[in-house]
Amino acid sequence: MRLAPFYGCMIPIKYPQMEAAFRRTMPNLGVELVDLDGFTCCPDPIFFKTKGVLDWVTVAARNLCVAEENGIDLVTLCSGCTATLKEARFLLAEDESLKDRVNERLRKIGKEYKGTVKVEHAVVVIRDELGVEKLKESIVRPLTDLKVAIHYGCHLLKPSQIMHVDDADYPSILENLIRAIGATPVGHDRTLLCCGKGCMDDDMPTEMVFDIFTSIRDSGADVMGLICPTCFSSFDLGQIMVGRKKDTEFGIPVIYYFQLLGLAQGLAPEDIGLNLHKVKADKVLARLGAGTEAPPPAA
Amino acid sequence: MPEDKSQRVTINFEFRRQLDGIVGGDHHNYCYQCGACVAQCPAAQYNDSFNPRAILLDTLLGREDVLLTKDSPIWLCTNCYSCYERCPQDVRPIEIIVALKNLAVAKGVAPEAVATMTENITRAGVAGLITPAVQRIRERLGLEPLGEYPVEEMLKLLED
Numbered sequence: 001m002r003l004a005p006f007y008g009c010m011i012p013i014k015y016p017q018m019e020a021a022f023r024r025t026m027p028n029l030g031v032e033l034v035d036l037d038g039f040t041c042c043p044d045p046i047f048f049k050t051k052g053v054l055d056w057v058t059v060a061a062r063n064l065c066v067a068e069e070n071g072i073d074l075v076t077l078c079s080g081c082t083a084t085l086k087e088a089r090f091l092l093a094e095d096e097s098l099k100d101r102v103n104e105r106l107r108k109i110g111k112e113y114k115g116t117v118k119v120e121h122a123v124v125v126i127r128d129e130l131g132v133e134k135l136k137e138s139i140v141r142p143l144t145d146l147k148v149a150i151h152y153g154c155h156l157l158k159p160s161q162i163m164h165v166d167d168a169d170y171p172s173i174l175e176n177l178i179r180a181i182g183a184t185p186v187g188h189d190r191t192l193l194c195c196g197k198g199c200m201d202d203d204m205p206t207e208m209v210f211d212i213f214t215s216i217r218d219s220g221a222d223v224m225g226l227i228c229p230t231c232f233s234s235f236d237l238g239q240i241m242v243g244r245k246k247d248t249e250f251g252i253p254v255i256y257y258f259q260l261l262g263l264a265q266g267l268a269p270e271d272i273g274l275n276l277h278k279v280k281a282d283k284v285l286a287r288l289g290a291g292t293e294a295p296p297p298a299a
Numbered sequence: 300m301p302e303d304k305s306q307r308v309t310i311n312f313e314f315r316r317q318l319d320g321i322v323g324g325d326h327h328n329y330c331y332q333c334g335a336c337v338a339q340c341p342a343a344q345y346n347d348s349f350n351p352r353a354i355l356l357d358t359l360l361g362r363e364d365v366l367l368t369k370d371s372p373i374w375l376c377t378n379c380y381s382c383y384e385r386c387p388q389d390v391r392p393i394e395i396i397v398a399l400k401n402l403a404v405a406k407g408v409a410p411e412a413v414a415t416m417t418e419n420i421t422r423a424g425v426a427g428l429i430t431p432a433v434q435r436i437r438e439r440l441g442l443e444p445l446g447e448y449p450v451e452e453m454l455k456l457l458e459d
Binding site: 008009010012013014016017019020023038039040041043044045046047048049050051052053054055057058059062091095098105106108109154155158159160161168193194196197198199200201203204205207208271273276 | 398416457
């Protein structure tokens with residue numbers, strides 16, 4: 001299956017380890033990744049949309065046009081990009097007059113939005129297009145006994161009217177993908193709480209991150225697993241900042257799903273950039289037999 | 300019985316018409332104040348001054364003076380979409396809040412972060428700075444260096 005990845009901004013610039021993990025794991029599931037030229041920021045669904053919804057839809061439509069011109073569906077790696085591109089697609093399908101206004105602008109650069117390509121987050125592609133069996137077949141080092149506290153984040157699921165991914169209150173997609181790589185999903189009280197990053201206030205996100213990590217600590221999970229770079233920024237560096245304010249240290253490594261998949265597919269931690277995370281996963285990696293130290297010499 | 304003038308309510312329809320002009324702002328008319336949007340709202344749980352139902356009520360009354368200010372509750376929204384998920388009337392409260400933010404930006408009362416972040420995107424085509432350090436980390440991960448983004452083309456779209 002051929003798909004065009006939409007990497008967005010945060011992943012290639014701020015967290016390229018997520019891009020590396022994705023590029024190294026998806027081909028093992030039988031996906032050919034076709035890199036397209038000409039994308040811009042999705043654009044971001046918080047600040048850019050706050051400035052002007054029409055501008056936001058228009059720039060998103062231009063990105064969708066790039067995929068349309070190449071006749072290939074998009075796979076997204078970031079929940080923000082997923083939210084923007086899927087909502088833009090939804091609004092343009094729902095409102096013909098909006099589509100006309102957007103196309104009037106797109107004409108200035110010789111483009112026209114038609115609505116012919118699909119957009120899905122990579123985890124949805126795995127579940128719906130590739131299948132969990134295919135995922136299991138790619139595993140050479142199951143993450144046995146690794147307890148993963150899942151953080152869904154908001155924009156993969158909500159609004160379900162647009163996202164069509166899962167039940168927004170009782171989702172199971174990530175639990176199933178975690179089980180398929182041999183790890184154990186661990187439920188906790190704040191699995192579905194927002195990371196708070198979209199809030200233009202400092203105090204509220206601090207309290208949210210504190211509550212999420214207290215809840216994960218109580219659950220006995222080894223790591224947090226997630227699929228969104230914005231949530232990651234709230235949680236990797238974020239848990240350290242919040243820990244300082246609250247005089248505690250959580251020390252819970254935060255790992256992007258495709259990095260977990262990479263470990264299960266036998267990739268080395270450096271290949272998926274786990275060494276770049278602020279909260280190190282060394283203890284967990286050593287237990288899995290995937291430590292960053294050189295392997296022992298053959299007997 | 301004499302009329303109790305303190306019970307009079309004035310609705311600023313002009314403000315509501317302005318909101319109708321923003322993509323997604325027109326659904327505010329559907330709100331019947333049930334409060335379903337409040338129950339699962341994380342911002343409401345964490346800060347008493349945030350309440351999406353109250354924001355919708357102020358919107359229905361057209362209270363621009365309360366809604367479009369630097370310390371308006373609209374800036375506390377976490378953009379989580381729980382209210383959109385819950386609303387039985389398809390008001391899409393988050394989209395109303397975003398439309399209100401659009402009007403606040405036009406009025407010049409938005410937090411500075413809005414201008415800073417959007418200027419980053421209109422300058423480079425992407426959010427975030429592509430520094431030599433970024434390129435080095437990418438190289439170490441075996442990734443191609445990041446090139447230019449089609450900023451000019453994007454900017455043409457933003458000219459109205």
